[in-house]
Amino acid sequence: MKWIALIVVILLILIIVVSIYAASFFLNVALFRDNNWYEKTGHEMMNPDNFNKGKSQYDLTEEKQNLQGNEFWQQDFCQDHWLEVDGEKLYSRLIIPHPKSKKWVICVHGYRSFGQRDMAFVASKFSDQQYNILVPDLRAHGKSTGNVIGMGWLDRLDLLKWIQEVTTIEPGAEIVLFGGSMGAATVMMTSGETLPENVKGLVVDCGYSSVYSEFGAMLRSAFKLPAFPILTIADNLAKKKVGYSLKQASSINQLAKNNLPTLFIHGTGDKFVPHEMLYENMEATNGVKESLIVNNAPHLSSFIYEPDHYFDTVFEFIHRYC
Structure with a gap:
């Protein structure tokens, strides 16, 4: 014994x-940004769909969208914009194609990505609807400095700064917060903070319920x-x-304090963020809520699989509630 x-x-x-x-x-x-294991090995393990590209209709659609987004990103009405926060330099692309418009959107990218990669095409679609746009690179991502990845929790505080920056540029701005993946979690986590009345609604695509x-x-x-x-x-x-x-880094806990209209989006083919998390997030929020579920769409690919339905749903929701 x-x-x-x-x-x-x-x-x-x-x-x-x-x-x-x-x-x-x-x-x-x-x-930690300076750990390169994710780029070498982890990304393919965690999100294999990004490494199974071919010449399907969806791959061709993605290529076309990327071209459109990158062309839009380089237009004369786009400029680099910086903030210094807590000793870090935070980058964004400030896009003002409609100087007289008070409609604004802040588009937030995903984990270990950057604004142009994830949000350039989305920004172009918002511009078609007469929106001005700010696309930040989150701390420790893209052109922004920093080493610790905030997973949305630390980033919510930086997003508050970007909201303030938009209201400084346009005090009467009517702002929609749009996020994908970790960007969606950032938006949801920000929703539980005290926001100015300028923020009118949220659109969150494939965000997780908590870290x-x-x-x-x-x-x-x-x-x-x-x-x-x-x-x-x-x-x-x-x-x-x-x-x-x-x-502590919980979208659910923050959404419990949210009263803003929120559109939740997720693809059922998501291998990175389980699509069942959409239902947890929806149940948590107190604001008006609707959902868009795209069958078989991988992570952050719903607007590639059903682009017309996707953006029609987004803008119908915004026009109805925001």
Whole structure:
């Protein structure tokens, strides 16, 4: 019996040691810009659809959209715009094609991406509807400085600064917040803060319900590891490493304080953020809410799979409620 007890103790110690190592490794690769494991290995593990490109109708549509977006990005009415916040230099593209319009949208990109890549085409579609646009690069992304990835939680505070910047440019601005992936989480997490009356509504595409839940989903699907006890340890380590807990970074908790109209969008083929999170987010919010679910669309690809239906739904929602 003593040998059995000893073996059990040794196994428990091994499990704890391995879990601590796995939690620390996962946090380092997930939350620090200067760790390049994600770009070399992790991205394909976590979001394989981005690496299965061919010449399907959807790939051709994406190419066409990217060309349109990049051409729009370089127009004369676009300029670089910077903010200094907490010693960091934060970049955005300020796009004012309609100087007399008071309609504005702030478009927020996804995890380890940047504004032009994710939002140039979306920005062009908003311009067609007479919107002026601001597209930030989130802290530790794109041209913005910083090393800690905020996963939307830290970014919500920077988004408040960008909202203030728009209202400085146009005090009468009527602002829609649009986000995709981590950008959607950023918008949802910002929704629980005190926002100026200028902010009229939210559009969130494939955002996660919390960082804790998203990391748990990634551990199970990409790493084939159990969330417990790795994620419990990671949650505690995160407080020391990056200054916030994974549970604290919750779209659900913030949406519970939101009263703004919100359109939730998700593709059922999403392997990066489980589309079931849409229902959790919708249930949490107190504002007017509608959803758009696009069958089989991979992560942040709903406007590639059904572009007309997607943007018709977005602008009908905005015109109705915002």
